[in-house]
Amino acid sequence: MAYRDEKLSEEKVFKDPVHRYVHVRDRVIWDLIGTSEFQRLRRIKQLGTSYLTFHGAEHSRFNHSLGVYEIVRRIIENFRDREHWNEKERLLCLSAALLHDLGHGPFSHSFEKVFKLDHEDFTQAIILGDTEVHQVLEKVEPGFPKKVADVINKTYENKLVVSLISSQIDADRMDYLQRDAYFTGVSYGHFDMERILRVMRPMEDQVVIKESGMHAVEDYIMSRYQMYWQVYFHPVTRSAEVILSKILHRAKELYETGYGFRLKPKHFLSFFAGEPSLKEYLALDEAVTLYYFQEWMEEEDPVLSDLCYRFVNRKLFKYIEFNPNSQMNEWMELYKLFSKAGLNPDYYLVVDSSSDLPYDFYRPGEEGERLPIHLLQPNQELKELSRLSDIVESISGKKRTDHKLYIPLDRLEEMSNRSKTKKRIMEILYGKE
Amino acid sequence: MLENHAKLMQFFSSTDEIIGRKKLQKMIYILKKCEIPFEERYQFHFYGPYSEELTLRIEEMCNLGFITETREEKKNYYQYRYQMTDSGRNFLEHYENNLPPLETHIEEMNGKSSRFLELVSTMLFFEHLPKEEIAEKVFTVKSAQNYTEEEIEEAWKFIETLRSIH
Numbered sequence: 001m002a003y004r005d006e007k008l009s010e011e012k013v014f015k016d017p018v019h020r021y022v023h024v025r026d027r028v029i030w031d032l033i034g035t036s037e038f039q040r041l042r043r044i045k046q047l048g049t050s051y052l053t054f055h056g057a058e059h060s061r062f063n064h065s066l067g068v069y070e071i072v073r074r075i076i077e078n079f080r081d082r083e084h085w086n087e088k089e090r091l092l093c094l095s096a097a098l099l100h101d102l103g104h105g106p107f108s109h110s111f112e113k114v115f116k117l118d119h120e121d122f123t124q125a126i127i128l129g130d131t132e133v134h135q136v137l138e139k140v141e142p143g144f145p146k147k148v149a150d151v152i153n154k155t156y157e158n159k160l161v162v163s164l165i166s167s168q169i170d171a172d173r174m175d176y177l178q179r180d181a182y183f184t185g186v187s188y189g190h191f192d193m194e195r196i197l198r199v200m201r202p203m204e205d206q207v208v209i210k211e212s213g214m215h216a217v218e219d220y221i222m223s224r225y226q227m228y229w230q231v232y233f234h235p236v237t238r239s240a241e242v243i244l245s246k247i248l249h250r251a252k253e254l255y256e257t258g259y260g261f262r263l264k265p266k267h268f269l270s271f272f273a274g275e276p277s278l279k280e281y282l283a284l285d286e287a288v289t290l291y292y293f294q295e296w297m298e299e300e301d302p303v304l305s306d307l308c309y310r311f312v313n314r315k316l317f318k319y320i321e322f323n324p325n326s327q328m329n330e331w332m333e334l335y336k337l338f339s340k341a342g343l344n345p346d347y348y349l350v351v352d353s354s355s356d357l358p359y360d361f362y363r364p365g366e367e368g369e370r371l372p373i374h375l376l377q378p379n380q381e382l383k384e385l386s387r388l389s390d391i392v393e394s395i396s397g398k399k400r401t402d403h404k405l406y407i408p409l410d411r412l413e414e415m416s417n418r419s420k421t422k423k424r425i426m427e428i429l430y431g432k433e
Numbered sequence: 434m435l436e437n438h439a440k441l442m443q444f445f446s447s448t449d450e451i452i453g454r455k456k457l458q459k460m461i462y463i464l465k466k467c468e469i470p471f472e473e474r475y476q477f478h479f480y481g482p483y484s485e486e487l488t489l490r491i492e493e494m495c496n497l498g499f500i501t502e503t504r505e506e507k508k509n510y511y512q513y514r515y516q517m518t519d520s521g522r523n524f525l526e527h528y529e530n531n532l533p534p535l536e537t538h539i540e541e542m543n544g545k546s547s548r549f550l551e552l553v554s555t556m557l558f559f560e561h562l563p564k565e566e567i568a569e570k571v572f573t574v575k576s577a578q579n580y581t582e583e584e585i586e587e588a589w590k591f592i593e594t595l596r597s598i599h
Contacts, residue, residue: 155559324438366513367455368547
């Protein structure tokens with residue numbers, strides 16, 4: 001039997017708190033899960049720094065990747081024998097679902113911003129490079145790794161296959177919303193996924209939803225909206241993320257200016273230089289990163305050691321609401337005052353905006369801008385979701401954005417009450433001394 | 434603070450208005466590919482390169498009053514029009530102008546349809562491939578658009594023109 005068709009003698013199941021069980025029968029999938037690159041995802045948290053806000057949020061990208069695989073497996077089981085669905089694409093879909101997040105690095109959002117990297121490039125590099133994952137995929141058939149990489153890169157010719165893993169209502173989002181809700185312990189992320197899977201229909205180039213399933217989709221959109229504001233965009237998580245970014249900036253700056261680290265940051269050197277090889281990229285996970293942060297608490301550089309202490313011990317920055325339009329002059333004054341107070345404003349005075357986040361909520365958008373969620377009407381016509389749903393219309397029409405100013409309030413409070421600088425800073429920040 | 438917003442404001446300050454979100458998305462991508470240092474991340478989507486980050490920044494700039502967004506009802510869809518405000522101009526005064534002049538690029542792109550800019554940006558997305566493979570890739574991933582060899586040729590010339598500005 002060809003490797004691509006090989007089945008395990010017995011079905012393997014992973015116990016999963018969200019989907020109850022993740023079922024694996026294909027030899028290829030089982031082998032992919034066993035590769036070192038996939039196992040590495042156990043050491044990358046799905047929600048990055050959110051565990052500092054929601055202590056349960058310790059789940060990994062490994063859990064999530066299995067979950068996405070399981071959802072796609074269920075979807076294509078429902079698609080079997082339906083028009084537009086080609087059963088020959090089954091293994092490709094399952095492999096792409098499983099591997100879609102393979103290139104994520106430690107705390108990937110901050111890492112990518114600071115070191116100007118893109119995890120999607122590394123996903124491609126792992127699938128196409130000299131790796132265990134590549135060896136497994138290449139055994140399926142020559143060129144199969146490229147197909148998987150193209151699906152994940154959204155450049156595969158069959159758009160229906162792409163839309164299962166990446167669209168406005170895809171397996172990726174359906175898994176992370178439920179999983180993140182479960183592990184953070186919030187009650188917002190739940191929706192009736194079974195119902196959505198039942199009303200999904202394959203079309204030539206996209207997945208659509210039968211109109212009768214609109215209310216289940218509304219629930220999904222509400223859940224996405226609430227998770228965005230309540231979990232992903234939580235101001236305390238953003239504070240941790242701000243400190244994390246500043247640690248990485250500081251370490252890079254010190255390295256570039258020839259600072260002698262007590263512990264040579266050998267895992268970071270290629271990141272500082274801007275071009276980590278695949279091997280170097282894979283060697284840096286969150287355990288290694290946190291080890292350095294722990295060590296850097298003892299560094300002589302007061303900024304680096306302070307920021308690491310804050311991150312490791314959760315002594316986060318406080319925040320106030322900030323309007324960059326009306327408060328521009330105040331910001332400029334604060335910048336000078338912070339320098340005067342001995343607090344480097346490049347590290348201790350930080351504006352964080354909603355656009356700094358890697359999450360979004362549903363917007364129908366403009367014609368040809370981005371593919372929306374389409375409802376399939378009884379006459380076989382497609383209509384964009386918000387045209388039929390008042391709930392979705394009202395959510396997606398609002399532009400809610402947010403900016404916050406993060407500061408080390410503890411350091412300001414330590415300053416003498418007689419200090420004019422402190423008085424003025426407090427006056428600007430809180431309207432009082 | 435808000436350096437990436439300031440770069441986008443420089444873009445808006447170089448033109449009277451931008452008509453269409455799709456056009457805006459493709460214009461910033463094409464400028465990035467012409468070495469203009471915009472930082473918004475792009476991914477390939479159904480209609481070519483698209484940046485969620487850009488969408489969010491535009492929303493923020495609208496909410497801050499730096500640009501205005503006007504929604505116009507078309508036959509089966511909405512179209513959006515963007516213009517810079519006085520607040521936007523004041524905001525921009527606080528920043529050094531660190532982008533090269535963009536007027537000519539924008540004028541060239543404003544003169545083209547969003548369908549054509551979708552083609553140009555898609556070709557640039559696959560720029561790392563050999564030239565003949567790029568055309569093949571366009572016919573595969575954009576089969577519904579039915580682009581012709583002539584349009585692809587025109588797009589190459591357009592890319593050359595844009596890159597020769599300055």
